[in-house]
Amino acid sequence: MISKTCGYAIRGVVFLALEKNSKKKVGIHEIAEELQIPKHFLGKIMQELVRKGIIGSIKGPNGGFFANSRTVHRPLKEIVEAIDGLGIFNKCFLGRDECNANNPCPLHDEFDTCRNAIFKTFENLKIADLVTKIEKGESSLNMNYELF
């Protein structure tokens, strides 16, 4: 559904949002290591998010990426829009050029419901909601969970 790149983006932003209270910037090295994502690749992605205004960054010593005041209030949809574009929510399941109520593929109806549910979820869920889940210990961004 969403690209791997876009998953990285969401995880990156949520990671920054988790650190928000600490007020300090986070270097790409730390983010990448923590999330187990290739550093330079994640760097590119974060840069794109900065360009789109979703997060902020500062160069130089003590610089890094950071969640700005609006970051946590953004719905996930905006990150998807920034990275993959919203087109991914309209793609035909069977790969036809277009798929709509006028000229549906045989799976259109079955998956339209589902597709809409996903879209709604991305519209409704905010970065802050994911942060809350993680802070409650209900989920995690990486696989390094405690073994005991």
Next chain:
Amino acid sequence: MISKTCGYAIRGVVFLALEKNSKKKVGIHEIAEELQIPKHFLGKIMQELVRKGIIGSIKGPNGGFFANSRTVHRPLKEIVEAIDGLGIFNKCFLGRDECNANNPCPLHDEFDTCRNAIFKTFENLKIADLVTKIEKGESSLNMNYELF
């Protein structure tokens, strides 16, 4: 979700199933032209489906691909399994290596429901069901619909 290749596979099989009553084999040229899918590429895909026993083929004059007696009764899941593998139904939405109830990502629960719904649909829907929809004129495999 499923790959473009897999969408081609489903459309190819359904196309054959539609022609089943005519009892004649269908050449890859015709299938590809009708469905607007690159000919040689679709050929490869159909060959794979023949190897997996989902459809049949015969070489030589008047040869071609055809739906065998079991084809129409197969659930879509089997085509997905043959082309993409069932792993696609368990991929983490955020691209983490694994994602399960033990160590879920913050989107796991939201999408697990949806993922299961999709999987169920693929398990329940049979090739014959798609054929019926198309025969009823409710949907189509290509974009060449009548304009008036």
Next chain:
DNA sequence: ATATTAAAAGAGTTTTATATCTTTTATTTA
């Protein structure tokens, strides 16, 4: 000012998915 730090930017590589071309093999028909 200078050295240092860290993101930004640019260019390049690798991998995977998608697509094409050519040759071979099996089958049929004349």
Next chain:
DNA sequence: TAAATAAAAGATATAAAACTCTTTTAATAT
């Protein structure tokens, strides 16, 4: 049996996605 047909198979090409490396730019601290 020879010619024709059409899938199978093999090899290759292209495109997109994912990832890496190097240089540049901006900011800071000494």
